[in-house]
Amino acid sequence: MKKLLLVLPIILYAQVIDTVIPLFDEPRERFLYIPDGNKLYINLSQSHRLLVLDCSTYAVRKIIPLPSSHFPCATFPFWYQKGNKIYYVFNIRPESIAVIDNRTDSIIKWIPWRTITPIVYNSKIDKIYASARGYLGIIDPETDSVVKIIPPSPYPFGPILVWDSIGDKLYTTHWEWGSDKVIVLNCLNDSVIAVISTRISPAGAVYNPLRRKIYLAPAYRRTGCVICAKGDTVIKYFYPVTFDWAIQQLIWNGLEDKVYWPGYDYDDLYVIDCETDSIIKTIRPPPWISDGLRLNHSSNLLYIGTRDTVGAGCNLFEILDCHNDSVISQIRFGGLGIGMEYHPIRRKIFIGDLMDSALYVIGVESIGIEESHLPHPAFRQSLAIYPNPAKSVIRVRWSREFSPFGKIPDSGTPFSQSALGGLKIFDVSGKLIKEVALTGTDQEIKIPLKGIKPGIYFLQLGKETKKFMVVK
Incomplete structure (x- = not known):
């Protein structure tokens, strides 16, 4: 019998710079796109302001002033969809977490919990976890208050938090820089049930819920490892490959069941098959991966923001086809990119540029056709x-x-x-x-x-x- 063929569009991709939006000062990494209201939140740390951009017109919707004690460092936003609020972690004393009402674009409360690291939401109990100087705080998003503080027991809780949504456990690194410990917390009773020695000083992580595995990146030039959340044991090391520390840089692709992991100095991008936990491909984009990685789940594409330090000294934006892990498109722009966010509805990429003090809006367009087998x-x-x-x-x-x-x-x-x-x-x-x-x-x-x-x-x-x- 002859095989049936179906012509499927949207195979190749082209890119164009739609708009360059001037900003008041240098943008910082980790922009946050909110579909409710079609807005982009941008931290302008030098001038102590949070800019809210209307993504339909690219006009400034609002500028939220921040306290002058706000230190120009990385910020960590989280959108709480249930209450339509945004929790922004800033390095401010004594408070650190700003609660923003997404409806009014205004700060409605500061939570007095001095954290400078990403927070994690537990949807089963509707609580937020945030670590601060070895203590673990539990925040109730209903009242926006710290309802419980868990002291170090026996080790201080660290900056990296990973929630095992299947087993309802929280994995945290040790607070002291360089420690190899991972502390496992039972979220049902907030008790420590295990301490794992990883031998790698973990500083970044990503969770695979389908296989209940946690992939840990090191703080120094060391190899990475994999923790099995079912038995709370290390089941894999990636010797002799070395990785770099990569908070929010590891990407798990659930459609392909792969992890994308930057190598040391971000010169390489490793592709890991989660079934065998083996490196199946090494991608060498121009050094280095400065703007981050973003996964387009619907199109199975990975967006890579890099900087060409050897050639023209400009930014490079690349599109990776995750099915065969090949770069299918590339564009050059700007001077020194930092931070990247994806607009899933209008198919736009937002990348900040430190040298230009600007926000680049890149459009992703599909071209060409290719034949594919008709599915059963x-x-x-x-x-x-x-x-x-x-x-x-x-x-x-x-x-x-x-x-x-x-x-x-x-x-x-x-x-x-x-x-x-x-x-x-x-x-x-x-x-x-x-x-x-x-x-x-x-x-x-x-x-x-x-x-x-x-x-x-x-x-x-x-x-x-x-x-x-x-x-x-």
């Missing part, structure tokens, strides 16, 4: 989701030959009682959205999407993972 219809796939995209409900079907556990339990035994759990739905950040128990007699199930917001999601059943989209 739902009834012929071992595991299928339809309709996809979906609005109000999805149906999940698997064939008789397919067993998500290798051996289907006896009739009436719920899959959720087995070692691998039931059917699970995650968002693109790895957060567990929904879990459904199945019986051994099931071959198809209907799942209502009420309460699930539009976006890209991953459905996991046993060892199989499928991507689907929710639209309204």
Whole structure:
């Protein structure tokens, strides 16, 4: 039988600089795009201001003044969608966390908790974790107050926080710079249940919820490692490869089940297969990766901001196709880039430039066509989701030959009682959205999407993972 072919558009990508927006002073890294209101938050640390940009007109919507004691260093924003508030971590004494009402673009409260590192949200208990000088603070977003302080026990809690959404555990590094300890906290009772010696002085991390693995980057020129959250043990080192410290630089791609990891001095970008925890490719963009990495989940593309220090001495923006890990487009601009954010609706990239004191807006356009095999219809796939995209409900079907556990339990035994759990739905950040128990007699199930917001999601059943989209 001849194979059916389907012509699919959107294969190649071109880039153009849409706009260059002058700023009042040097922008800092970690911009924050908020879809509710279509806004971009930019920290202008030299002039102690937070700029709110209207992404539909590129006009300044508001300028939020900050205390003069604000030190020009990295800031860490977090959007709390449930309350439509933004938590901005600044280096200010005695307060450090500003709470911004996204509706009014105004600071409504300062939380007196002196942290200078990223905060982590636990959606199961609706609480925020923030470390400060060895102590761990738990913030209630309902009242925007610190409701509990956990003292060092036995080690001081450090700056890197990773939440295991499946096991409901929090992993923190040691507060002292250079320590190799990772402290594991049970979020149910806020007790320390394990201390892991990693031998690498971790300073950056990314979590893989599908495999419950944590990938740790070192603080110095050392190798990286992998922690299995099921047993709280180190299961892999990447000798002899060395990595650089990389807060918020490690990227997990759930569609490909890969981790993208900058090498030492950001000269290389390593691609790690999460099933085998092996390096399957080394990408050498022009040094160095200065602006960060951003993943476009819907298009399976990785955006890389680099600086060409050898050639023209300018910024380079590259697009990486994550399916085959090849650079498919590149553009040069500016002088010294810092910070990058992606606009998923208008398909724009925002990159700040220190030398120009400007914000570059880069448009990503698709061109060309390519042939691809027509996928099997739902009834012929071992595991299928339809309709996809979906609005109000999805149906999940698997064939008789397919067993998500290798051996289907006896009739009436719920899959959720087995070692691998039931059917699970995650968002693109790895957060567990929904879990459904199945019986051994099931071959198809209907799942209502009420309460699930539009976006890209991953459905996991046993060892199989499928991507689907929710639209309204």
